[in-house]
Amino acid sequence: MDSDMDTSGLPWLDSPVMLHSSRADTCKLTPQQCEYRSGHWRYWYQADHVYALAAVYFMCAVIGVFAVVHTLSKYGPAWLSNTGFAKRLRTGFRYLSYSIAGEHRKIPFLPSASLGLSLLILAGVIYFAALTLGPKPYYWPNTSTLNYGNSPPIATRTGWMALGLLPFVLALSAKANLISAVTGIPYEKLQVFHHWTSYAMFVLALIHTFPFIVYHIQKGDMVMQWQTSVTYWTGVAALIPQAYLTFMSLPWIRNRYYEFFKSTHITVSILFIFFFFIHCDFRLTSWDYFIATGTIYIFSLLYAWTKTYLFSGLHTAKISLLPCGLIEIVIPTVTSWRPGQHVFLRFLALGLHSLTAHPFTISSVPHKTEVCGHPSEMKFYIKPHGRGFTARIAKFAEGKPHIRVRVFLEGPYSGVNNSFLSTNFDRSLVISGGSGAGFSLGLIEDLVRHQLTMTISDTAKTIQVVYATRHKAVAYWYKEKLEEIFTLALGNGKPIGCQVEASIHVTSTEPISKSATHLDAADAATTDQEKNITKRDSSNSLSSDNENNSSSHIQIHENGERPNLRNVISSASLATNGGVAVVVCGPNSMLHDARNIVSQEQVRLLKDSSRRKEVYLHTESFSW
Structure with missing residues (x-):
């Protein structure tokens, strides 16, 4: 942003330094020219009110819509949410939220976007493009004897709009932010808005920059401006790191060079x-x-630091390398959490990595310390990847069974409202793949526990589990974990009161090249795990419907094929009259397929008004 202000003051800032500059205008042109210069869309001395606030109003309007929807869904009367109109409106909103635009794969160099998000982005593009290109002129009609100003109008307005987006770009990047508080959208799902507002701000910054270059080249004083005006070189100095942040945040670059x-x-x-x-x-x-x-x-940082250092604080983590190749981390704690939540762990014994915190999904559920007599155990199951941080943990734990490390724990964040799933839907379908195993285990355990609190008169529920992995050893480890959950539940002496169905799919029939230590251990453990599980299956009390008023069937498919998500989700939807909640955690391809399949279910519900059931979807991604 440039003006007729004198820039000959202090080396960095004009003198005297003030909070706001003056709006006093001494127009030396003719009355007609002054009137033209001071038009609503052209006047430099009111550009902040016209354009910066316009960006703020747009962002606040979008946030306000989501805040109203969240408030009504959470605090609105039950009769309102159960009306036919509300259900159809909710189904339509879910269709827009779940469906990938055009049902095509995402553009490789941009974050994926649902149809609803694509429409919202399009609205933003139209809004800011209209404010940028709509008002005229783009450049002042200056001559050798006539000067309306030194700021090209198109540069003025884009600069102010870019500045107006700045608070939202930073707010959307924080883990603890007010936008999540008022909209109910977890911070990691706001990252896509952080990306797109950053892209918009960068484009506006470029459109702000180039007209000044064109103007001063035409005027013949570009070199002089660069040498004498702090405004010009600080603008470039800001644009370079902004360009770095923008391009490095593109998914295909960020995922490859994430640690850097x-x-x-x-x-x-x-x-x-x-x-x-x-x-x-x-x-x-x-x-x-x-x-x-x-x-x-700063508010977001203080909130996160307070939770980390005053409430969560320093813990001792026990790290083990499991035979199946996964890393198990166990942290005794009195901290409470919900299923599916994640925390940021800062390991104090991993060199430079002790300076950074990394997110991990909790795979267990808490219990009441006063009842059990010991703290809850926060468990994590992590798959080492490449040469990154998780591979460093695996190498650190290799050959050191149950090594203990001091960690700072920040969180928990996000999570799934299992009470909402169990209360509003007759069937819960939990789909996961690869590293999503850890997320699903905590969710399943909490769903089973919730069923133990239900009365006999309550509607029978079904929990359906689908898990896919490339490794046979991980498949049998996952089956064993499921059996532990069901056995512990039945050990309470009370029937689960629901049916549990689980299918585990090994998607590779050939050995997969791994790091020598992990694969050898996994392959060596596979046979023993198969024998133990097969033996246990023959006498497993979980399949006794008569004794426990419940049933559990766990099947492993080793044909190398991925689960047919379309059949799984459609069958689950048709098998119940009370609706189905689909929870998915896995690779992007799995999330993409699940979102489009569930969105098609929304279309069927909209076409058939007689069907009262609902199909709800919750997704968790490996990366944000």
Whole structure:
């Protein structure tokens, strides 16, 4: 943003430094020219009110819609949510939320987007494009004797809109943020909005920059401006780190160089904010947006740090390398959590990694310490990947059974409302793949526990589990974990009161190249696990419907084929009159297929008004 302000003050900021610059305007043109110059869409001295606030209003309007929907769904009267109109509206909203736009695979260099999100992004593109390209002129009609100003109008408005987005870009990136609080959307699902607002801000910044270059090249003083005006070189100094953050956050780049990006993005972000702050030089109300940004983000940091260092605090984690190749981390704690939640762990014995925190999904559920007499155990099951952080943990634990490490625990965050699933749906379908095993185990255990609290008169529920893995050893480990959950539930002496169905699919029939230690251990353990499980199956009390008023069937399919999600989800939907809740955690391809299949179920429900059932979907991704 440039103006007619004198930039010959302090080396970094104009003097005297103020919170806001003056709006006093001394127009030396003719009355007609002054009137043209001060038009609503052209006037530099009101551009912050016209354009920066327009960006704020758009973002607040979008957040407000989601906040109203969340408030009504959570606090609205039951009769309102059960009306036919409300159900159809909810079904339509779910269709927009679940369906991938055009049912095509996502664009490889951009975050995936649902149909609803694509429409929202399109609305944003139209809105900001209209504000950018709609008002005229793009450049002042200056001549050698006539000067309306040194800021091309198109550069002025895009600069202010970019600044107006800044508080939202930072707010959407925080783990503890006010937007999640008012909308009920977990912070990791807001990351896609963080990405797209960042892209919009970067494009607006480019459109803000190039008109100044064109204008001063035409004027013949570009070199002089660069050498004498702090505004110009600080603008470029802010644009370079912004470009780095934008391109490094593209999924195909971020996923490949995640550890490097994670270790550098904070420093680069600070550089961007610093040079952007100097570049704005308290013009009009520009610093108000930095104050808002700092307030929002510092609040988020203080909240996270308070939870980490005062409430969660320092813990001792026991790390083990399981025979199937997975890493098991067990942390005794009095912290409470919900199924499917995750925490950020900072390991204090892993060199430079002790400076960063990494998210892991909790695979267990808490119990009442006063009843059991000992703290709950927060368990994690992690699959080592490549040469990243998880591979470093595996190498650290290799040959050291049950090694103990001090960790800081931040969280928990997000999670699944199992009470909502059990109360509103007759069937819960839990689908997971690969590293999603850990997420599903905690969810299944909590669903089973919830059934123990139900009375005999309650509607019978069904829990259906589908898991896919490339490794046979992991498949038998997963089956054993499921049996432990069901056995512990039945050990309470009370029937589960529901039917449990589980199918485990080994999707590879050939040995897969792994790191020598992990694979050898996994392959060696497979035979013993198969023998133990087969022996246990022959006398397993879980299949006794008469004794326990419940049934559990766990099948392993080793044909190398992936589960047919379309058949699984459609069959589950048709098998119940009370609706089905589908929870999916796995690779992106699994999430993509599940979202489109469930979205098609929404279409069927909209077409058949006589069907009262609902199909609800909750997804968890490996990466954000």
